[in-house]
Amino acid sequence: MLYVPRGLLEETRAHLLREAPKEGVGLWAGRREVERVIPLPNVHPSPLTAYLADPLALLKALKALEREGLSLLAIYHSHPKGPALPSPRDIKEARWRVPYVIFGTDGVRAFLLPEGQEVALVVL
Template sequence: MSQVLYVPRNLLAETRAHLLREAPREGVGLWAGRREVERVLPLPNAHPEPLTGYLAEPLALLRALKEVEREGLSLLAIYHSHPQGPALPSPRDIREARWRVPYVIFGTDGVRAFLLPEGREVGLVLL
């Protein structure tokens, strides 16, 4: 685990609250910041099977990325939930991974982060 994400506890709680509002659907969003997570940007899940998959609504994703850039922040991670399963990448998560940032997965057993598609775990440090 050479890469690490630094996450303030209040932003982790904000992310969890967003994902609880989405349940039983999978929720999705972005974490942005400089060295540590400074912003949580929830996004609508436009996946045709939202109980078992996620797809950030493209226009909302574009707007969020422009907002991140405008604020001088960087995209640090993409988060999503597995409301009915573990915090491990599903075969679909691995197959559909496109971004070179960690994918943070909130599951029934906690939260973990991975670089996908290779599956290398990324450390989460709570601040």
């Protein structure tokens, strides 16, 4: 289960809308529930259909979380023109053990990848 306050879900949506029509990417961090939304630059050469979090920004963000005693809870990204389902590329390139949260045209869902097991998203 992934617990996210409504306000932070909206903050994430706002970030992804600013990135559209490109895919947007970022981190959710916190202790038990999401406490922090951390947008990251998408530096993928084909950002309309794929994402790659800027490696240096990602490293900086992870270090800052560690300093503050927060854990990485999820990685989010958007499918501006597609469903909230992992794409073949999402599955192939998955390497984190936290849920992948996908914002699609039909809503938002979370999955463990590459297994594809859905994680319940609980909005607080």
